[in-house]
Amino acid sequence: MGNQLTTYSFEYNETDGNFHQNPGNTPENTHGYKTVCRTQIPVWYPFNNMLKRRYSFTPGNNPSFATVKKEWDDYLLLLEDINNYKDY
Secondary structure (H helix, E strand, O other), X not given: OHHHHOEEEEEEEOOOOEEEEEOOOOOXXXXXXXXXXXXXXXXXXXXXXXXXXXXXXXXXXXXOHHHHHHHHHHHHHHHHHHHHHOOO
């Protein structure tokens, strides 16, 4: 659990529909992966779970990188709203 606060690059391969957690030992944006964001595990996993519920990730039906990136941006706005209202 000690590594949960480490920042990782989370990358997505649109062709395969796979996500990759890059701790920095591999150059970003290689092997068909594109960087979605740099963040920590406790922020990423709920987002990843949401995507898996929303999209099928079956061959030929994977969301585009642009779609995943837009979902990430919207997710950050939602987290900000939740944080702003948690003491409401």
